[in-house]
Amino acid sequence: MTNLQKLLQSKENEHIEFKSVQNNFHFEDLLKYVCALSNEGGGKLVLGVNNQRQIVGTAVFNDIEKLKIDVLNSQKVSRKVRIDVEELEQDGRRVLIIAVPTRPKGEAIAFNGAYFMRSGQSLVPMDSQTLKKIFNEYEDDFSAEVCNGVKFEDLDKDAIKRLKELWCKKSGNPDILRLEDRQALIDLGLIVDSLVTYATIILTGKKEIINRYLRNAEIIWEYRKDISSIEYQDRVDFREPFLLYFDKLWDKINSRNEIYPIQEGLFVFDIKAFNEEVIREAVLNAISHRDYKNQGSSFIKQYPTKIEIISPGGFLPGITPVNIIEVASKPRNRLIIEVLQKIGFVERSGPGVDKIFKQTIREGKGIPDYNGSTDFCVKLVIDAVVRDKKFVKYLERISNETMIIMIKLCVTDKNENH
Numbered sequence: 001m002t003n004l005q006k007l008l009q010s011k012e013n014e015h016i017e018f019k020s021v022q023n024n025f026h027f028e029d030l031l032k033y034v035c036a037l038s039n040e041g042g043g044k045l046v047l048g049v050n051n052q053r054q055i056v057g058t059a060v061f062n063d064i065e066k067l068k069i070d071v072l073n074s075q076k077v078s079r080k081v082r083i084d085v086e087e088l089e090q091d092g093r094r095v096l097i098i099a100v101p102t103r104p105k106g107e108a109i110a111f112n113g114a115y116f117m118r119s120g121q122s123l124v125p126m127d128s129q130t131l132k133k134i135f136n137e138y139e140d141d142f143s144a145e146v147c148n149g150v151k152f153e154d155l156d157k158d159a160i161k162r163l164k165e166l167w168c169k170k171s172g173n174p175d176i177l178r179l180e181d182r183q184a185l186i187d188l189g190l191i192v193d194s195l196v197t198y199a200t201i202i203l204t205g206k207k208e209i210i211n212r213y214l215r216n217a218e219i220i221w222e223y224r225k226d227i228s229s230i231e232y233q234d235r236v237d238f239r240e241p242f243l244l245y246f247d248k249l250w251d252k253i254n255s256r257n258e259i260y261p262i263q264e265g266l267f268v269f270d271i272k273a274f275n276e277e278v279i280r281e282a283v284l285n286a287i288s289h290r291d292y293k294n295q296g297s298s299f300i301k302q303y304p305t306k307i308e309i310i311s312p313g314g315f316l317p318g319i320t321p322v323n324i325i326e327v328a329s330k331p332r333n334r335l336i337i338e339v340l341q342k343i344g345f346v347e348r349s350g351p352g353v354d355k356i357f358k359q360t361i362r363e364g365k366g367i368p369d370y371n372g373s374t375d376f377c378v379k380l381v382i383d384a385v386v387r388d389k390k391f392v393k394y395l396e397r398i399s400n401e402t403m404i405i406m407i408k409l410c411v412t413d414k415n416e417n418h
Contacts, residue, residue: 032111217292
């Protein structure tokens, strides 16, 4: 319980605001203060007390529980804010104390698209320098943290062998295969000062080590023959070194892969329900961009008509389902991504979402759907059904015409040279 007298002695600053508002305080004004206080690192809004610290009382927001729900569900605030409200009374005068939590790291909270902060007794738009400072905050790289208690001997030799083979193939340097296993991991930054990082465990850790130290580092694949089915018809829990189950996961998905034949004139070509490049890219995103501090598992739910890939941890600050293609994200697990780059699994530090979009659109399956994502998970839904066959046929016709032109040019060039 808040000590009201002690609170009245506090100096008004960016973390505390006193408002007299005896009979009227617009809900949208309250939302602006909630956003501003959260942007300043959290604080309290005290209603029913004037600037001279005199208790004048307030009659606004009589239903406290409704107020908390209304703030939490407001569509005008850029993310959900869970306030706490305390109601006190002194000498027959009512005081409301609204406690506002701090904003997430690297994210400013907006009201109707505008970012507010405190300036004396007023709210003002946040200046560009302050906003830039907030957006440039980086989350700690969990994958680069060392896991105390894990030794080099706790790593899977087959996974390390696979790592070296992929690195050799990507770099074109055969000397990598001759490196000692420990040295290869050191050179990749996976072992630092003889200490094993979480990225090392995720990529190459033995099953029993993953079970003991990072049980949530898994992908659970489920197949259901119908979207309405509650029970799955097949399920595999992939809790082992990622480099050893990556191909096995695709094989499992591909074993249930439907084929859609498309005819264009005399030509018949097949489009698979699930494109290998698209699925692999989506799985890599789930591994490298998920929040490993969240104890949930990653899920892949496959149906004949769609596939859902769900990974713990919401979008990074500044990323939304709307701007996910245009905005470059800050990696949540930089070390994992850097290693995946070096072994040829990913081309750059970005999420590769553009690849997913381009291929699904090209195959007439529409736009991938991220709208089921929340603050706590990213959910990607990829349609399997070819819905726009005319568009696919058009692209194939253009491709065939281009190929014919190229063949004619090659033949002409060859004849001229002879």
